[in-house]
Amino acid sequence: MLRILRCGVFGLAVLLSLFSATPPAAAGYPDRPVHWLIGFAAGGPVDIVARIMAQWLSDRLGQQFIVENRTGSGGNIAAAAAINSPADGYTLLFVAPNNAISTSLYKKLPFDFLRDTTPVASIMQLTNMLVVSNAFPPKSVQEFIDYCKANPGKISYASSGNGTSVHMSAELFKVMTKCDMVHVPYRGSAIAFPDIISNKVQLIFDNLPSAMEQVKGGNVRALGVTSPQRWPSVPDVPAIAETVPGFESVGFYGISAPKGTPGEVIEILNKAVGEALKDPKLVARLTEVGGLPKPMTSAEFGKLVADETEKWRKVVEFAGVSVD
Numbered sequence: 001m002l003r004i005l006r007c008g009v010f011g012l013a014v015l016l017s018l019f020s021a022t023p024p025a026a027a028g029y030p031d032r033p034v035h036w037l038i039g040f041a042a043g044g045p046v047d048i049v050a051r052i053m054a055q056w057l058s059d060r061l062g063q064q065f066i067v068e069n070r071t072g073s074g075g076n077i078a079a080a081a082a083i084n085s086p087a088d089g090y091t092l093l094f095v096a097p098n099n100a101i102s103t104s105l106y107k108k109l110p111f112d113f114l115r116d117t118t119p120v121a122s123i124m125q126l127t128n129m130l131v132v133s134n135a136f137p138p139k140s141v142q143e144f145i146d147y148c149k150a151n152p153g154k155i156s157y158a159s160s161g162n163g164t165s166v167h168m169s170a171e172l173f174k175v176m177t178k179c180d181m182v183h184v185p186y187r188g189s190a191i192a193f194p195d196i197i198s199n200k201v202q203l204i205f206d207n208l209p210s211a212m213e214q215v216k217g218g219n220v221r222a223l224g225v226t227s228p229q230r231w232p233s234v235p236d237v238p239a240i241a242e243t244v245p246g247f248e249s250v251g252f253y254g255i256s257a258p259k260g261t262p263g264e265v266i267e268i269l270n271k272a273v274g275e276a277l278k279d280p281k282l283v284a285r286l287t288e289v290g291g292l293p294k295p296m297t298s299a300e301f302g303k304l305v306a307d308e309t310e311k312w313r314k315v316v317e318f319a320g321v322s323v324d
Helices: 002-020 045-061 073-083 097-105 141-150 165-177 189-197 208-216 263-276 280-288 298-319
Strands: 034-038 065-069 091-095 117-133 155-159 181-185 203-207 220-225 250-258
Touching (some): 034 045, 034 073, 045 263, 045 280, 073 091, 073 117, 091 117, 117 141, 117 165, 117 189, 117 263, 141 220, 155 165, 155 189, 165 181, 165 203, 189 203, 189 208, 203 208, 208 220, 250 263
Parallel strands (some): 034 091, 155 203
Antiparallel strands (some): 091 250, 117 220, 117 250
């Protein structure tokens, strides 16, 4: 009888341990390097912010967060690679407006972004900035509009790829101002700037981090920001909406993971990002590149991505653009 009782107690202990133990995927997470895929070239705004955050997470969580640049197709190559990776928390995706835009802009994507990813954390919000070659005559948004209308089809604008907020900000501007401009897509804004500086391409509606760097270096000239009001870090640069009422394009940066990633892993990462966004040194670095830290729960970030997807669907339809 005593032996049976002991076996019963042992069996109960085993069952309790199974129910209370941390799932294997989350036990000691991370216990090896984490790969963070980004869809744009090194040196661009996404890359800059990703490397700032990756270093902080590496230091805090004790494993290296490796930023991998998977360029092309407006960030969709990186998204597809992340979605097709094991859902174990060791492959993450840098999420930005391009992911929300691509859902409606690209007609033959091999994935459904909202269905096939799990939101992890929000990092920051940011605006885009309209910058032009120093050799380009206009010195204000209104002068630019007037010049564009006087020279239809003779002005070209760069983007960091089809389906990016850089691309769609320009398309929205075209529709709202009736400006006729030619789109020249690149695999990232860092690659585009040499041609803008040399005036081969006249302008770009770039994400603020890399645009600010080029403006501070005297390589290009800022005409306006795409936020509805002036952006806190560049108060001397007017909002385009001051000239074009209703114009708005405010972006977001964050992290997603493949669908099915354990909730415990998501919680660990979300908590770590939240702590990072309370670190004065990291916040200062994000502010330097023009970002406004925006911590959220994973559910809140998921709602933001869904809302942005619907917002940009309307813009894509309004602008009448698509990519096969």
